[in-house]
Amino acid sequence: MKVDVKTAVLAIIIIAIIVGGTAYWYFYIGPGKPRVVVMGTSADFPPFEFVDEQGNIVGFDVDIAKYIAHKYGWKLEIKDIAFEGLIPALQAGEIDMIVAAMTITPEREEVVDFSIPYYNASQGVLIKAGNPDITTVEDLYNKKIGVQAGTTGEAWAEENLANYSEIIAYQRVYDAVTALVAGYIDALILDDPVATYYGNASADVEKASLVIDTGERYGIAVREGDTELLNKINAALDELIHSDTYYELIEAWFGGS
Numbered sequence: 274m275k276v277d278v279k280t281a282v283l284a285i286i287i288i289a290i291i292v293g294g295t296a297y298w299y300f301y302i303g304p305g306k307p308r309v310v311v312m313g314t315s316a317d318f319p320p321f322e323f324v325d326e327q328g329n330i331v332g333f334d335v336d337i338a339k340y341i342a343h344k345y346g347w348k349l350e351i352k353d354i355a356f357e358g359l360i361p362a363l364q365a366g367e368i369d370m371i372v373a374a375m376t377i378t379p380e381r382e383e384v385v386d387f388s389i390p391y392y393n394a395s396q397g398v399l400i401k402a403g404n405p406d407i408t409t410v411e412d413l414y415n416k417k418i419g420v421q422a423g424t425t426g427e428a429w430a431e432e433n434l435a436n437y438s439e440i441i442a443y444q445r446v447y448d449a450v451t452a453l454v455a456g457y458i459d460a461l462i463l464d465d466p467v468a469t470y471y472g473n474a475s476a477d478v479e480k481a482s483l484v485i486d487t488g489e490r491y492g493i494a495v496r497e498g499d500t501e502l503l504n505k506i507n508a509a510l511d512e513l514i515h516s517d518t519y520y521e522l523i524e525a526w527f528g529g530s
């Protein structure tokens with residue numbers, strides 16, 4: 274059989290289109306397509322989640338989410354949303370899970386489902402470098418107190434300081450830190466590990482001695498009733514927490530503390 278060059282080239286092109294198209298369909302649209310899981314976080318909370326010099330969202334929580342995604346072959350997408358907007362974004366279906374150093378609380382349990390806990394924290398206090406230390410709750414009276422909107426730190430301040438002090442809520446922690454350095458607020462209440470981080474990272478602020486033992490435990494939140502996703506998250510978290518990887522992550526992000 275004599276095949277002319279034109280026919281051969283045409284045949285090759287047609288075969289390439291069919292093979293390429295099938296592969297494209299399989300991996301991008303069909304059964305080979307990886308599941309995309311969207312994580313929401315408030316990337317102002319180092320070392321749990323923050324934006325690095327390259328502009329990437331990194332941190333302890335991000336590595337935890339990556340571990341979970343890797344275990345199941347999911348593609349992880351990250352959306353940076355101010356903390357207060359995370360639960361509404363989850364409910365609206367814009368994100369699939371919240372990994373944001375989010376404390377498991379009874380109020381939140383009513384509107385989302387939480388994973389098993391993966392980290393414990395208290396509340397800490399940041400002050401401007403050189404200002405007098407804060408050692409007791411009373412030291413926070415008659416002051417301007419900054420908090421992050423929608424957080425347990427805000428709830429604690431509203432409950433314990435509202436009668437004595439002015440409480441100012443910021444959407445983003447970095448804006449609250451800027452306000453602290455500028456002297457608009459006298460103290461900033463936020464999760465203790467994050468206060469430690471900012472205190473070490475910046476010469477302009479320092480961590481006060483007062484630690485408020487709120488006994489908080491962080492969990493990953495999913496939409497109410499999203500049991501399929503929650504079970505997978507719990508299985509991966511349980512495996513991670515009992516592995517050396519977990520301690521390597523602690524060492525990497527908290528320097529062994």
Ligand code: GLN
Pocket residue numbers: 315318356373374375376377421423424425426464489
């Ligand atoms: N753990 C605190 C909370 O759940 C603060 C979390 C945060 O600001 N990212 O409210």
